[in-house]
Amino acid sequence: MNNPQLNKNGKLQHLLTTEGLPAPILLKILDTAESFVGVTQRDIKKVPLLRGKAIFNLFFEPSTRTRTTFEIAAKRLSADVVNLNIAASSQSKGETMLDTVNNLSAMNADMFIVRHSQSGAAHLIARHVRPEIHVINAGDGRHAHPTQALLDMFTIRRYKKDFHNLRVAIVGDILHSRVARSQIHALTTLGVPEVRVISPKTLLPAKVERLGVHVYHDMEQGLKDVDVVLMLRLQNERMLGARLPSAEEYFKHYGLTQEKLALAKHDAIVMHPGPMNRGIEIDSAVADGKQSVILPQVTFGIAVRMAVMAILAGN
Amino acid sequence: MNLPDAEQLLAELTDKIRSDVTKDTVLVGIYTGGVWLAERLHKDLECTLPLGTLDVSFYRDDFHEIGLHPQVKPSNIPFEVEGRHIILIDDVLYTGRTIRAAINELFDYGRPASIRLAALVDRGAREMPIAANYVGADIVLPEDKMLALEQKDNRKLSLNLYNKISSE
Numbered sequence: 001m002n003n004p005q006l007n008k009n010g011k012l013q014h015l016l017t018t019e020g021l022p023a024p025i026l027l028k029i030l031d032t033a034e035s036f037v038g039v040t041q042r043d044i045k046k047v048p049l050l051r052g053k054a055i056f057n058l059f060f061e062p063s064t065r066t067r068t069t070f071e072i073a074a075k076r077l078s079a080d081v082v083n084l085n086i087a088a089s090s091q092s093k094g095e096t097m098l099d100t101v102n103n104l105s106a107m108n109a110d111m112f113i114v115r116h117s118q119s120g121a122a123h124l125i126a127r128h129v130r131p132e133i134h135v136i137n138a139g140d141g142r143h144a145h146p147t148q149a150l151l152d153m154f155t156i157r158r159y160k161k162d163f164h165n166l167r168v169a170i171v172g173d174i175l176h177s178r179v180a181r182s183q184i185h186a187l188t189t190l191g192v193p194e195v196r197v198i199s200p201k202t203l204l205p206a207k208v209e210r211l212g213v214h215v216y217h218d219m220e221q222g223l224k225d226v227d228v229v230l231m232l233r234l235q236n237e238r239m240l241g242a243r244l245p246s247a248e249e250y251f252k253h254y255g256l257t258q259e260k261l262a263l264a265k266h267d268a269i270v271m272h273p274g275p276m277n278r279g280i281e282i283d284s285a286v287a288d289g290k291q292s293v294i295l296p297q298v299t300f301g302i303a304v305r306m307a308v309m310a311i312l313a314g315n
Numbered sequence: 316m317n318l319p320d321a322e323q324l325l326a327e328l329t330d331k332i333r334s335d336v337t338k339d340t341v342l343v344g345i346y347t348g349g350v351w352l353a354e355r356l357h358k359d360l361e362c363t364l365p366l367g368t369l370d371v372s373f374y375r376d377d378f379h380e381i382g383l384h385p386q387v388k389p390s391n392i393p394f395e396v397e398g399r400h401i402i403l404i405d406d407v408l409y410t411g412r413t414i415r416a417a418i419n420e421l422f423d424y425g426r427p428a429s430i431r432l433a434a435l436v437d438r439g440a441r442e443m444p445i446a447a448n449y450v451g452a453d454i455v456l457p458e459d460k461m462l463a464l465e466q467k468d469n470r471k472l473s474l475n476l477y478n479k480i481s482s483e
Contacts, residue, residue, distance in 0.1 A: 011382075028385070035370060035389040044423040047373035049383075310373070314382025 004126060011315040014126040014135040015308050017144035018186040026190060030154050032307035033300070040076065040302055049310050050079035053110040057083045058125075059138075060097065060116040065274055066138050066148075069298070070113045073305035077313075079111075101125050109133060111309065119143035119178075134312040142178050147308060148273050149182035151301040153190060155293055156228055158300065159269050163187070169196040169222055169264075170213075172232030172254060172281050173203045175243075179273050180232055181211075188212045198222035200254065202243040219254055223263045231256055231272040234281050247280045257283045261291065269293045321464060321472040324435050324451030325352060329359050331449045332402065332433055336360050341401050343367035345417050346388050348406030348464035351472060352435060356404060365393040367401075374416035396425030406464035408434035408450070411443030436474065438462060 003020050007013040012025055039047055055074045057067050067083060074081040086100060095103075101112065111134045114122040119141030126135040139145040153163075160166055168187055174180045174197050187195050188211070197208060198216045209215060216222030223229065234250060244250050261270065270282075270292045278284050287294060341364045344353025350368050357366045368391045372384040403417055418430060433449040438456050456462060461477045 032383065032387050035373070035387045038389045038391065039373065042424055046423070048419070049373050049378055310383050314378055 004123060007315060009315075012311055013131075013315060014122075014137075015146050015312065016122050016126060016135065016137045018146045018149050018182045018189070019144065020185075021189065023189050023191070026150070026153065026186060029150055029304065029307050029311060030157060032311060033150075033154050033303040036076075036303035036306040036310075037300065039306070040299070046076050046078055048078050050074070050077040050110075050313055053077075053079040053313060054108060055079045055081050055111045055113065055309070056104050056109045057081060057113045057138075058086060058100070058104070058115070059084065060086045060114070060121065061139070062087060063115050063139070065298075066115065067113075069301050070136075070138060070147075070305055073302050073309060074113075076302070077306055077309055079309070097121065097125070098128055101128060105129060105133060111136065111313065113138050115139045117141055134315075136308060136312065139178055142176055142181070144182045145178040145273075146182050146186075147301070147305050148179050149186040150308070151297060151304040152179075152183055152230065152271060152273070153186050154300050154304050155271060155297050156269075158296070159293060160227055163190040163192045166192050166228060167194045167196070167226045168192050168228040168230065169198055169216075169226040170230045170232065171198040171219065171222070171256065173234050174199045174208060174232070175203045175205050176235045177232050180230075183230060184211045184213055196222050196226065198254070200244070200250075219260055220263055223260055226264045227268055229256065229261065229264060229268055229270045231270065231276075231282050233273065233275065234277055236277075247277075251280055251283075255279070255281055255283060256286050258285050258289065261286055261289075267291075271297055274298070316476070318462075318474045318476060319452050319454070321435065321474045324474075325355060325472060328352075328433060328435060328449055328451040329356060332356065333360060335431070336362065336402075337400070338363055339400055340364070341367060341394055341399055343369055343392070343401055343403050343417075343421070345403065345405045345413060346370045348435075348466075349404045351464065351466045351470075352406060352433075353404040355470075355472075356433075367392045367394065369403075369417050369420055371413055371416035371420055374420045376412055376416065390420065392421075392424050396421060396427050399425075399427045401427050401430045402433055402449075403430055404433045406435050407462050408432070408437045408445075408447050409440060409462075411441045411445035414445050415443050435464065436462060 005014050071081050113136045115138040121140045122137035170180050195213045197213045198219050272294045342353045342357050344350035370388040370390050372387040431448040434447045435451040437450045437453045459479050461479050
């Protein structure tokens with residue numbers, strides 16, 4: 001099967017989605033990230049690996065955190081990073097996305113990090129660029145956010161060691177979530193035997209069971225005996241029409257509180273991709289509680305993005 | 316060809332290093348063979364400071380030709396490098412490029428007082444101005460051969476010769 005992410009030698013050329021990536025490639029990224037965690041803890045948090053490489057952060061959709069983590073990761077690899085907030089630049093003057101990419105390629109770009117509100121944008125750019133240019137999808141529409149999923153896998157492995165005996169629950173707005181889709185593909189590929197999604201019917205994509213997940217509408221049932229709770233952000237900006245009665249109603253049924261978390265295993269970890277809506281999908285007592293690994297996720301996110309860039313640049 | 320016994324070479328190397336070791340000496344092994352040797356030296360020389368390990372993958376000069384090494388291990392330097400006397404340990408000293416990378420990596424942890432180099436085997440053919448302070452044996456080998464240290468389950472070390480895989 002042709003996978004647009006792999007080159008003719010079966011190596012990773014672009015990172016566009018976790019879907020269809022074989023487990024050895026996912027594990028190589030996680031293993032390489034382990035070494036970068038050490039680098040980020042030194043006084044000099046920098047290695048010379050990508051010295052002289054030009055990496056362009058192409059953000060067609062606003063994002064502060066993801067863009068910043070990619071920027072830090074690239075700088076710690078000694079690459080030169082250029083941030084382009086396209087929403088506020090050429091495209092508002094009428095330039096097409098591919099013309100923007102052509103212009104930047106003419107400036108000898110080596111890698112594009114792409115965030116776009118339209119699903120498939122990173123794929124389109126990857127198909128369009130010269131073969132020596134690598135593309136990383138930093139989130140496209142509802143489709144995929146592979147580096148977020150990989151940093152989540154890294155965090156799970158750090159705390160739970162092995163994927164093969166875990167019960168993982170993804171909670172919240174699955175319908176609009178590119179993070180959830182990428183997490184589901186990565187979890188199933190890495191051998192997690194039971195992936196649950198917990199969501200109201202209105203925030204669940206049609207036929208989600210086909211991805212190999214168990215669907216729960218009752219959070220208390222869904223959280224029972226899980227090892228990992230992956231919370232999602234309630235995406236107010238993506239809500240079309242009235243899918244929910246109110247934020248308060250949502251918190252009552254799907255907000256993660258200490259009481260609900262007590263139904264999971266006693267050593268369950270709680271994760272969230274950020275930014276959090278405290279009091280809507282997660283209670284502050286849980287977000288700041290001892291089972292929360294939300295801030296380690298952010299730290300590991302830098303190492304995982306360094307690993308992805310280093311592997312791509314070397315392939 | 317007959318290769319020397321690695322265990323015998325290690326015993327000789329240990330004796331050569333011994334007189335220079337003080338309580339402030341730290342050993343740093345380079346993955347993979349250098350770490351096996353460093354673990355043995357650390358024990359036999361009764362070093363008190365913890366052992367350091369380096370994986371120089373992020374500092375290699377051939378990254379742009381061959382990409383990232385398939386299995387990168389985390390470097391671990393569990394002591395202050397600043398002002399320290401370091402003995403760097405590798406199994407086979409050849410072009411000198413690995414040692415160049417290791418020295419650069421060490422400097423990203425701090426400014427050591429000194430770095431010395433110990434190698435089980437020096438096979439010559441240097442491409443960098445680098446020399447070892449302690450060597451187990453000098454062995455001249457044809458260019459198409461690769462010399463590798465191996466460790467068995469009982470931790471016994473041996474030297475083995477392979478034909479280089481062509482880069483095609």
